[in-house]
Amino acid sequence: MTPPTTGLPAENTTDNNDHLVQSDDPEHPANLIPSLCAKFWTLGWVTGTGGGASIRDDDLVYLAPSGVQKELMKPSDIYVLSLAAQAQSLSRRQRVYLRSPPVYKPSQCTPLFLAAFTKRNAGCCIHTHSHWAVLVTLILEQQGSKEFRINNIEQIKGFGKGFQKSGNLGYHDTLVIPVIENTAHEEDLTEFLEEAMDKYPDTYAVLVRRHGVYVWGDNVHKAKTQCESLDYLFQLAVEMKQLGLPWITDIEPTIPTRKD
Ligand SMILES: CSC[C@@H](O)[C@@H](O)C(=O)COP(=O)(O)O
Numbered sequence: 001m002t003p004p005t006t007g008l009p010a011e012n013t014t015d016n017n018d019h020l021v022q023s024d025d026p027e028h029p030a031n032l033i034p035s036l037c038a039k040f041w042t043l044g045w046v047t048g049t050g051g052g053a054s055i056r057d058d059d060l061v062y063l064a065p066s067g068v069q070k071e072l073m074k075p076s077d078i079y080v081l082s083l084a085a086q087a088q089s090l091s092r093r094q095r096v097y098l099r100s101p102p103v104y105k106p107s108q109c110t111p112l113f114l115a116a117f118t119k120r121n122a123g124c125c126i127h128t129h130s131h132w133a134v135l136v137t138l139i140l141e142q143q144g145s146k147e148f149r150i151n152n153i154e155q156i157k158g159f160g161k162g163f164q165k166s167g168n169l170g171y172h173d174t175l176v177i178p179v180i181e182n183t184a185h186e187e188d189l190t191e192f193l194e195e196a197m198d199k200y201p202d203t204y205a206v207l208v209r210r211h212g213v214y215v216w217g218d219n220v221h222k223a224k225t226q227c228e229s230l231d232y233l234f235q236l237a238v239e240m241k242q243l244g245l246p247w248i249t250d251i252e253p254t255i256p257t258r259k260d
């Protein structure tokens with residue numbers, strides 16, 4: 001089968017840079033994307049080829065192929081793209097891959113992952129099709145709302161305060177996650193994801209109605225733990241809704257008094 005076009009000049013295409021995805025280090029992005037996706041599959045986050053994850057290491061972005069069982073990927077299936085080369089590309093839709101696997105197309109989520117890397121300097125971006133994320137968008141749709149808001153739940157402390165801010169949200173802070181409408185083609189979500197990032201500069205996630213969620217972080221650890229915290233909160237929110245409990249409460253911060 002003919003390899004997909006790399007977008008590089010002909011003289012550069014002879015070397016497929018396979019060394020970029022070959023490492024004995026389990027923390028190498030080409031090893032980590034398959035191992036993370038295998039874990040995410042057990043959570044129902046990347047089932048039936050949907051969802052995925054991408055990692056940025058400085059200028060290099062590691063990406064999965066499209067339409068593959070994400071839990072069965074191998075390091076040799078991974079694409080590698082240079083952000084600097086991509087920035088110089090004349091067309092935003094034409095991607096410049098340093099390394100391509102021989103038989104696949106790159107993930108349709110690629111431009112959305114790139115938005116997290118270029119607009120937020122993220123080190124990792126995760127896309128899930130979690131039931132809980134989708135259910136939250138359905139509940140919000142009934143309410144005519146384009147924001148998920150929750151406060152006074154301990155797990156909110158699992159989120160950073162925002163882009164270029166240090167520290168995490170507090171128990172009494174309100175976590176706000178914007179919702180964008182789904183589009184027929186994943187790539188077409190990009191402009192709406194970018195708009196949401198501009199409107200909510202401190203968010204680390206964007207929900208996609210009837211589809212799932214994109215979550216990013218400064219590094220793999222932060223993206224993974226924020227995605228886990230969010231999924232926990234989405235599940236909790238759905239169950240709170242079933243019990244008729246509100247997501248926002250006005251519990252005031254209390255200063256504990258010491259009894260000596
Ligand atoms: C079950 S198909 C889902 C895709 O259309 C898309 O939403 C997705 O999340 C994965 O796209 P992919 O191109 O396979 O990485």
Ligand SMILES: [Zn+2]
Binds near residue numbers: 050
């Ligand atoms: Zn998707």
